[in-house]
Amino acid sequence: MAAKEGLDHLRSILEAEAPHLLEKRAPKKRREGLTELPNAEKGKVVLRFAPNPNGPLSFGHARGLVINSTYREMYEGEFILRFDDTDTKVKPPLLEAYEQIVEEATWLTGRAPDRVVVASDRMEHYYEHAESMLREGFGYVCRCTAEAFKEHRQSKSACPCRDQNSTDNLSLWKAMLKGTYKPGDAVVRVKTEMDLKNPALRDWPALRIQDTKTHPHPRPEVGSTYTVWPLLDFQSAVEDHLQGVTHIVRGKDLMDSTRKQTLLYKHFGWRYPETLYWGRVKVHEWGGFSTSQMRRDVEAGLYDGWSDPRLPTLAALKERGIQPEALQQFWLELGITQKDISVPLSTLYAHNTKAVDNGAPRLSFIRNAAAFHLKGNHPAEVKVPCHPNHEEMGWRTWDLAEGQVWLEADDVVKMDVRLKEFADVELHDNEARITSLERQQEHPVIHWLPASQADEAVLVETKNNEIHRISGKLERHNHPAGTVVQLERIGYARVLDGENLLLCHESASEV
RNA sequence: GCUGGUAUAGUGUAGUGGCCCAUCAUGAAGGACUCUCAUUCCUUCGACCCGGGUUCAAAUCCCGGUACCAGCACCA
Numbered sequence: 001m002a003a004k005e006g007l008d009h010l011r012s013i014l015e016a017e018a019p020h021l022l023e024k025r026a027p028k029k030r031r032e033g034l035t036e037l038p039n040a041e042k043g044k045v046v047l048r049f050a051p052n053p054n055g056p057l058s059f060g061h062a063r064g065l066v067i068n069s070t071y072r073e074m075y076e077g078e079f080i081l082r083f084d085d086t087d088t089k090v091k092p093p094l095l096e097a098y099e100q101i102v103e104e105a106t107w108l109t110g111r112a113p114d115r116v117v118v119a120s121d122r123m124e125h126y127y128e129h130a131e132s133m134l135r136e137g138f139g140y141v142c143r144c145t146a147e148a149f150k151e152h153r154q155s156k157s158a159c160p161c162r163d164q165n166s167t168d169n170l171s172l173w174k175a176m177l178k179g180t181y182k183p184g185d186a187v188v189r190v191k192t193e194m195d196l197k198n199p200a201l202r203d204w205p206a207l208r209i210q211d212t213k214t215h216p217h218p219r220p221e222v223g224s225t226y227t228v229w230p231l232l233d234f235q236s237a238v239e240d241h242l243q244g245v246t247h248i249v250r251g252k253d254l255m256d257s258t259r260k261q262t263l264l265y266k267h268f269g270w271r272y273p274e275t276l277y278w279g280r281v282k283v284h285e286w287g288g289f290s291t292s293q294m295r296r297d298v299e300a301g302l303y304d305g306w307s308d309p310r311l312p313t314l315a316a317l318k319e320r321g322i323q324p325e326a327l328q329q330f331w332l333e334l335g336i337t338q339k340d341i342s343v344p345l346s347t348l349y350a351h352n353t354k355a356v357d358n359g360a361p362r363l364s365f366i367r368n369a370a371a372f373h374l375k376g377n378h379p380a381e382v383k384v385p386c387h388p389n390h391e392e393m394g395w396r397t398w399d400l401a402e403g404q405v406w407l408e409a410d411d412v413v414k415m416d417v418r419l420k421e422f423a424d425v426e427l428h429d430n431e432a433r434i435t436s437l438e439r440q441q442e443h444p445v446i447h448w449l450p451a452s453q454a455d456e457a458v459l460v461e462t463k464n465n466e467i468h469r470i471s472g473k474l475e476r477h478n479h480p481a482g483t484v485v486q487l488e489r490i491g492y493a494r495v496l497d498g499e500n501l502l503l504c505h506e507s508a509s510e511v
Numbered sequence: 512g513c514u515g516g517u518a519u520a521g522u523g524u525a526g527u528g529g530c531c532c533a534u535c536a537u538g539a540a541g542g543a544c545u546c547u548c549a550u551u552c553c554u555u556c557g558a559c560c561c562g563g564g565u566u567c568a569a570a571u572c573c574c575g576g577u578a579c580c581a582g583c584a585c586c587a
Binding site: 029030031050051052054084085086087089090091142145146149150153154183184185186187196197198199200201202204205207208209210229231232236251252253254255256257259277279280284291292329333334335337338339340341342343344346347350351353354357358360362384387388389418419420421422439445446447486487488489490491492 | 512513514515516517518521522523524525526534535536537538545546547548549550551579580581582583584585586587
């Protein structure tokens with residue numbers, strides 16, 4: 001019809017018969033913020049983030065903190081910080097980390113967690129549930145070796161322990177608690193089915209024995225008290241239920257955990273929380289983030305503590321002047337896709353620049369300073385703004401009476417330059433001859449510093465996992481340690497102390 | 512090997528059948544402003560893994576490939 005009578009004719013028919021068909025649907029809008037949580041009711045959402053305190057938080061942990069705490073805001077729910085500290089040998093907790101993690105979480109999310117739960121404080125609850133599991137017959141004490149059970153798992157065959165009745169299981173359990181068994185000699189398994197398609201799920205281990213005499217728990221109140229310890233899948237499952245967690249957002253490496261735990265929940269007659277996953281993240285400059293590896297390196301003295309600026313820890317990022325808002329923006333932008341991604345730090349830096357620029361006072365820092373004498377008439381002092389876009393931040397007054405200035409070594413090869421906010425000069429033989437106070441020619445603008453205002457200082461910079469210290473002359477200032485300033489023509493830096501500055505944004509490595 | 516997951520510009524990301532010759536950010540290039548190589552603003556560049564199918568219509572649904580990732584620990 002359209003071909004024969006023309007589109008306009010069709011349109012007029014439609015207008016008469018069915019005008020709603022002509023209305024344009026609203027254009028698709030870009031989703032703002034995080035995707036909605038499934039089955040979430042405002043005020044009734046409980047979320048958690050559960051790191052192992054085997055070291056302070058890393059850049060990667062920030063994702064869990066930011067995403068979960070943002071959902072907390074979205075749904076006016078509760079956010080739990082939980083310490084999954086149930087391993088004393090492979091990934092033993094670090095005592096100092098407990099307090100540090102709470103502080104870091106508070107710094108990053110802008111508020112303290114609604115609840116802090118420590119797994120090693122709640123062993124009685126795990127024991128209780130293990131016991132009822134054995135009593136009800138959906139768990140059993142298995143005395144096979146790990147290797148032997150591996151065979152059973154692969155061949156889908158039941159191990160001999162699987163048929164024990166609950167009386168036997170309970171007495172074996174008592175024996176486990178009494179310390180009859182050594183690590184590896186007995187373990188409590190959740191009965192699933194040995195012919196499940198997914199081998200990872202078959203009769204998975206829930207609790208095991210740890211030698212806490214040789215590997216005591218670092219918390220003194222726990223120490224060597226317990227020898228039977230829950231494994232992550234069991235401890236986390238029980239604790240999520242106990243805390244009333246409604247939604248879990250976590251890495252997709254834990255997908256099989258969800259499946260294991262769902263089987264356990266069925267046994268107990270509980271309903272498993274809604275679960276969302278994110279994929280694995282790498283940072284171009286760092287690769288992955290292994291707390292265990294960092295801990296080895298820090299303890300070996302390869303780094304100057306956990307806040308060494310080369311480290312991908314939250315402490316190091318904070319030290320470098322990365323603002324919590326920048327980290328929040330960064331992680332929210334990535335969202336919770338299950339894709340595995342590798343991101344450059346420049347994205348984080350772009351967010352940080354936005355967070356920091358308006359409040360960053362400008363300062364002059366002369367790298368590898370060369371001395372020049374001013375020649376010609378000039379005023380006794382010069383005033384430069386503390387921030388070009390914010391006059392209310394005041395002015396810096398530089399005294400020129402001495403007539404000596406510092407210039408950057410890289411700049412002095414230029415013959416004719418403009419000393420920023422001051423004068424056009426000609427450079428030769430360590431003399432800076434003033435040709436004009438007004439800007440006359442399009443000479444390159446360089447930063448400079450009168451000798452009277454300059455103090456020795458060191459700019460610390462990280463590059464390719466190395467630390468570079470650039471010495472130079474820093475403009476005298478009274479910004480307290482911790483202030484993020486902008487060194488003109490160099491970049492943002494954080495004041496460490498009277499003599500040291502740390503460059504915030506590592507310059508891109510040339511690879 | 513078994514099980515599961517993912518695939519949109521350089522890097523990320525939005526988009527669940529028509530509004531998409533595809534969004535936004537970042538990046539790169541250029542420009543405006545600026546006495547900083549900063550900030551702000553403008554312009555440009557650049558993508559739907561491959562092959563079939565369903566449909567009037569596919570980034571979106573189906574099938575088959577391919578690639579990458581994860582779990583199969585008495586770690587978390």
